[in-house]
Amino acid sequence: MNIKSDKITALYCRLSRDDELQGESNSITNQKSILEKYAKENGFRNTRVFVDDGWSGTNFARPAFTEIMELAEAGMIGTLIVKDHSRLGRNRLVVGQLLEEEFDRLGVRYIAILDNIDTAQGLSDFLPVQDWFNEMHAKNTSQKVREVFKHKGESGIPLATKPPYGYMKNPENPKEWIIDEPAAEVVRRIFDLCIKGYGPTQIADILTNDKVPTPTEYWINQGLKAGNPPAIPGRWVQTCVADMLERQEYVGDTVNFRSTRKSFKNKAKVIRPEEEWMIFENTHPAIIDRETFAIVKELRNNKCRPTREGKVSIFSGLLFCKDCGSKMYFCTAKNFKKEQNWFTCSKARKNKGLCTGHFIREVFLEKAVLESMRRVFWFARCYEDLFVKQLQEKSVQEAKKELARKKRELEKTEKRIAELDKLFMRIYEDNVSGKLSDDHFSKMSIIYEDEQKEKKALAERLHAELDKDKEQNDGIEKFITKVKAITDIQELTPEIVREFISRIDVYAPYRENKQRHQRIDIYYHGVGYVFIPEPEEVEEMFQEHLRDRKDNIKVKTA
Numbered sequence: 001m002n003i004k005s006d007k008i009t010a011l012y013c014r015l016s017r018d019d020e021l022q023g024e025s026n027s028i029t030n031q032k033s034i035l036e037k038y039a040k041e042n043g044f045r046n047t048r049v050f051v052d053d054g055w056s057g058t059n060f061a062r063p064a065f066t067e068i069m070e071l072a073e074a075g076m077i078g079t080l081i082v083k084d085h086s087r088l089g090r091n092r093l094v095v096g097q098l099l100e101e102e103f104d105r106l107g108v109r110y111i112a113i114l115d116n117i118d119t120a121q122g123l124s125d126f127l128p129v130q131d132w133f134n135e136m137h138a139k140n141t142s143q144k145v146r147e148v149f150k151h152k153g154e155s156g157i158p159l160a161t162k163p164p165y166g167y168m169k170n171p172e173n174p175k176e177w178i179i180d181e182p183a184a185e186v187v188r189r190i191f192d193l194c195i196k197g198y199g200p201t202q203i204a205d206i207l208t209n210d211k212v213p214t215p216t217e218y219w220i221n222q223g224l225k226a227g228n229p230p231a232i233p234g235r236w237v238q239t240c241v242a243d244m245l246e247r248q249e250y251v252g253d254t255v256n257f258r259s260t261r262k263s264f265k266n267k268a269k270v271i272r273p274e275e276e277w278m279i280f281e282n283t284h285p286a287i288i289d290r291e292t293f294a295i296v297k298e299l300r301n302n303k304c305r306p307t308r309e310g311k312v313s314i315f316s317g318l319l320f321c322k323d324c325g326s327k328m329y330f331c332t333a334k335n336f337k338k339e340q341n342w343f344t345c346s347k348a349r350k351n352k353g354l355c356t357g358h359f360i361r362e363v364f365l366e367k368a369v370l371e372s373m374r375r376v377f378w379f380a381r382c383y384e385d386l387f388v389k390q391l392q393e394k395s396v397q398e399a400k401k402e403l404a405r406k407k408r409e410l411e412k413t414e415k416r417i418a419e420l421d422k423l424f425m426r427i428y429e430d431n432v433s434g435k436l437s438d439d440h441f442s443k444m445s446i447i448y449e450d451e452q453k454e455k456k457a458l459a460e461r462l463h464a465e466l467d468k469d470k471e472q473n474d475g476i477e478k479f480i481t482k483v484k485a486i487t488d489i490q491e492l493t494p495e496i497v498r499e500f501i502s503r504i505d506v507y508a509p510y511r512e513n514k515q516r517h518q519r520i521d522i523y524y525h526g527v528g529y530v531f532i533p534e535p536e537e538v539e540e541m542f543q544e545h546l547r548d549r550k551d552n553i554k555v556k557t558a
């Protein structure tokens with residue numbers, strides 16, 4: 001007895017023009033009769049035939065297929081049967097995702113008769129191979145699918161089945177995500193805590209202590225389906241927080257194909273490599289601004305674990321040993337006063353022979369960084385033109401040669417591309433006029449095409465790199481805008497440190513006049529290392545500026 005007999009058994013046929021060329025075996029009539037025979041013999045009832053005639057397997061916006069998915073979403077489809085797996089689609093990534101996630105979630109049993117696939121029986125190991133085979137069949141697949149999904153993404157349709165915590169489906173249009181304010185507030189708080197220097201474990205503890213409901217509990221309270229509540233009620237776990245800190249969805253982007261499940265039997269989620277993700281920007285409102293997200297990402301990459309005592313430093317993760325390039329470790333103890341906290345080169349700590357400690361106290365850093373920031377900000381505010389000029393000169397000097405080289409290379413590449421076009425035209429004409437044999441022509445055209453492809457990719461890369469150089473100027477501008485928004489800093493807060501500083505290099509200490517000296521280089525977001533003249537030098541510069549003006553006036557009046 002078929003348990004799902006009240007639900008529709010969808011018999012799906014698809015025919016594309018490619019299939020037509022292969023003869024009768026794939027014709028709609030043939031597919032239909034196979035499906036109907038199979039359904040009848042295996043006791044499937046309430047059958048309904050869905051046909052997409054003339055639709056390619058790489059395109060998922062097919063009308064009948066869409067209808068099936070909509071019915072499935074409404075819980076009305078019990079089983080979906082196709083003649084063979086390639087009827088469903090010819091893209092491994094998409095078909096795989098459909099099978100593994102969508103059908104499973106929607107409770108749809110999926111049968112591909114000729115391939116011997118029945119999800120009720122578990123998937124065979126042979127399936128990915130078959131998926132590959134189908135993929136090979138379609139040309140230009142990825143491009144087309146990308147376009148379909150791009151279209152989907154741009155119209156605000158993420159492939160994820162459930163919006164992440166902080167969002168909800170728009171009740172008026174479930175395909176659209178809107179901000180779920182109470183949850184979004186928690187998301188903002190989590191990012192904020194991370195910027196303040198707290199790690200996922202500590203953030204989870206804070207939320208637990210504050211009795212903030214976990215996402216699952218929150219959804220259950222809202223009457224939504226949400227899986228199992230946490231084993232200990234109200235207990236936030238570190239992995240959940242860490243996962244949220246990495247979700248690009250929070251800046252308003254849709255990220256599709258981020259993860260997959262190993263198989264039907266093994267539900268463990270596997271994160272796909274980032275280059276397989278499909279990211280669509282600004283598909284829904286942002287909860288976290290891009291800058292904050294980028295800072296958090298950077299922080300997470302340089303994971304700064306709190307010490308065993310649970311203490312963190314506002315500099316954790318920002319400090320690097322100038323000599324070996326290793327991260328500097330924050331060292332503290334439970335009964336330490338703040339004055340006693342210090343940093344040391346992590347390599348030296350592991351093995352004293354590999355590097356020297358570069359020992360530096362946290363309080364000393366605080367003083368030095370505050371001093372540097374005040375001077376840099378003051379300088380940027382009062383001598384904006386000079387500041388910008390200096391930075392531009394620095395970046396120009398560094399980048400000038402590189403830029404010139406890239407420009408030359410780009411010019412050369414573009415010239416070669418044009419040349420190849422001409423060469424191709426010539427051999428084409430020679431071939432048409434009979435001067436060049438077909439065999440020769442096809443060999444040569446392959447060589448030209450390959451080179452063309454290679455050069456085009458190179459040109460694209462060079463263009464991107466040249467654009468990036470322009471971004472340097474944006475960085476300076478952004479930096480100045482941020483500086484102008486700040487009046488005066490009395491003390492360092494974690495927010496200010498994270499907002500402005502990207503990295504601090506710590507030099508080995510040295511002795512001079514019986515005093516310990518230690519140099520640090522501070523790098524700022526957007527502008528990098530900033531050289532600020534000493535106050536006396538600034539005064540001199542100012543006087544010089546005044547003299548110049550006087551001289552100019554004298555010259556004019558003379």
Ligand SMILES: [Zn+2]
Pocket residue numbers: 321322323324325326345346347348355356358
């Ligand atoms: Zn070192």
